[in-house]
Amino acid sequence: MVIKNKGRQKIEMVKMKNENNLQVTFSKRRSGLFKKASELCTLCGAEIVVIVFSPGRKVFSFGHPNVDVVIDRFLKINPHHPHQNNNLQLNEACLNAVVQDLNNHLTQVTEQLEEEKKRNEDLKQKRKDDKKSENWWEDPIEGFNLRQLTEFKCGLENFKKTVTTEASKYLQATGHNFYFGSSSNATFGIFDNDGNTNSELDLFNHRRLVDMNTFSGNHQNMIIPHHSTIPYGNNVIERFAPEHNQNQSQYCFKQERASECDRQPDHPPHYRHEYC
Amino acid sequence: MTRQKVKMAFIENEFSRKATYKKRKRGILKKANELATLCGVPVGVIIDSPYDLTPEVWPSREDMDNVLSQWQRLPVMDRTKKMLNQESYLKQSISKATETCKKLTKENKELEMKEVMFDCLSGKTSPPRIEKSDLRGCGNVIEQYLRNLNRRIEILSKNDGASSSSVHAAATTSVAMPIVELGSSSTSFCDMIRQQQIQSNMNQNVRGLDLNQQQW
Numbered sequence: 202m203v204i205k206n207k208g209r210q211k212i213e214m215v216k217m218k219n220e221n222n223l224q225v226t227f228s229k230r231r232s233g234l235f236k237k238a239s240e241l242c243t244l245c246g247a248e249i250v251v252i253v254f255s256p257g258r259k260v261f262s263f264g265h266p267n268v269d270v271v272i273d274r275f276l277k278i279n280p281h282h283p284h285q286n287n288n289l290q291l292n293e294a295c296l297n298a299v300v301q302d303l304n305n306h307l308t309q310v311t312e313q314l315e316e317e318k319k320r321n322e323d324l325k326q327k328r329k330d331d332k333k334s335e336n337w338w339e340d341p342i343e344g345f346n347l348r349q350l351t352e353f354k355c356g357l358e359n360f361k362k363t364v365t366t367e368a369s370k371y372l373q374a375t376g377h378n379f380y381f382g383s384s385s386n387a388t389f390g391i392f393d394n395d396g397n398t399n400s401e402l403d404l405f406n407h408r409r410l411v412d413m414n415t416f417s418g419n420h421q422n423m424i425i426p427h428h429s430t431i432p433y434g435n436n437v438i439e440r441f442a443p444e445h446n447q448n449q450s451q452y453c454f455k456q457e458r459a460s461e462c463d464r465q466p467d468h469p470p471h472y473r474h475e476y477c
Numbered sequence: 478m479t480r481q482k483v484k485m486a487f488i489e490n491e492f493s494r495k496a497t498y499k500k501r502k503r504g505i506l507k508k509a510n511e512l513a514t515l516c517g518v519p520v521g522v523i524i525d526s527p528y529d530l531t532p533e534v535w536p537s538r539e540d541m542d543n544v545l546s547q548w549q550r551l552p553v554m555d556r557t558k559k560m561l562n563q564e565s566y567l568k569q570s571i572s573k574a575t576e577t578c579k580k581l582t583k584e585n586k587e588l589e590m591k592e593v594m595f596d597c598l599s600g601k602t603s604p605p606r607i608e609k610s611d612l613r614g615c616g617n618v619i620e621q622y623l624r625n626l627n628r629r630i631e632i633l634s635k636n637d638g639a640s641s642s643s644v645h646a647a648a649t650t651s652v653a654m655p656i657v658e659l660g661s662s663s664t665s666f667c668d669m670i671r672q673q674q675i676q677s678n679m680n681q682n683v684r685g686l687d688l689n690q691q692q693w
């Protein structure tokens with residue numbers, strides 16, 4: 202059985218030899234210790250302080266209710282809880298409510314994270330399982346020779362056109378305007394600044410783009426330039442970025458009139474400017 | 478060893494609470510010990526509760542005093558830079574977890590879209606049948622792939638140099654391509670490639686491949 206990590210192995214209780222490992226261990230264990238301390242406070246209402254010096258002589262501390270209060274009390278060697286007046290109790294109640302809220306939030310986010318992790322594993326496993334397929338283009342492109350690269354590229358570009366047309370058909374049908382450009386992050390507009398999956402379509406009229414680059418039943422050959430002047434690349438957006446206005450014949454270039462865009466009432470709240 | 482998930486909230490039951498407190502306190506002190514030993518760093522812990530007559534101190538009163546004097550020798554700014562309480566600690570944890578979660582969600586979406594793309598290319602499905610909300614994500618992946626392909630083509634072309642200049646030329650100049658007839662029971666990408674491979678095998682002229690003459 203392959204041992205994946207040292208977590209399930211017994212380790213010696215002596216100072217670690219490897220500097221790098223030591224630093225990593227310190228980071229992880231300090232983090233874990235603080236987590237345990239936080240949990241103890243939440244579950245049992247204990248007061249705690251943990252002070253840790255790092256290998257680099259920096260100091261980390263965790264304290265509940267706060268570090269200084271607990272240390273002071275300790276130094277005065279007062280073993281009992283001081284008699285609390287009403288004000289203090291009220292503050293504490295408030296603080297407890299805030300902390301409880303935060304705990305709930307953290308639990309929720311952690312659960313989401315676990316779900317995404319599982320999904321990630323499943324997806325990667327599926328890809329591994331599917332590897333036996335005979336489709337050579339599904340392999341990593343680093344292994345392709347020049348001919349394969351070019352073939353695949355041509356096929357992909359064709360495919361892209363079909364997808365684009367599909368998209369514009371849908372848009373024309375639903376009346377949405379569709380932004381089909383890419384920022385420097387290779388996003389196709391689906392993710393906004395905060396990385397939220399944005400399945401709603403941005404208000405951006407690209408009808409002109411679509412008309413130029415697809416064919417209304419015409420089987421003409423199309424000249425496709427090799428490099429990034431492929432439509433929907435960055436350049437195109439800079440060249441013409443028509444923006445949907447109430448009056449469709451009016452176009453404005455996003456870059457120049459960005460501020461005005463925001464004031465348009467029919468802009469959806471998630472209109473983004475990074476596409477400029 | 479099946480564990481029940483513990484709800485992160487104040488334990489109402491007094492007996493449970495006391496028992497949990499004792500166990501967890503022991504656990505924390507053990508972890509603190511391990512941290513101090515493995516990393517050879519000073520560590521100090523004080524735990525106080527209604528269940529203890531005197532506060533629990535680790536490693537020992539004297540060692541704790543040492544740690545505290547080191548602590549107090551530090552300028553206030555150094556002390557507070559990494560100081561946390563429940564509120565700040567939890568907020569920090571939440572933002573870290575949220576950040577990781579977002580990255581994963583994005584990666585998962587991309588992986589999913591990649592599968593959709595491959596399914597289309599191999600004929601298992603086709604663009605009209607793609608979920609409408611996925612169209613853009615799919616386009617994303619296509620874009621990314623094309624970008625990477627271009628980069629690889631550039632690298633290989635440079636390396637190959639003169640010997641495959643005809644291929645290079647074909648790749649870098651405008652390529653006239655017939656368009657896939659929309660709405661037809663589309664020949665899948667898969668079939669096209671296979672057809673091409675058959676042809677090129679017949680041509681026996683891999684290097685001099687002139688893409689302009691290919692029949693799609």
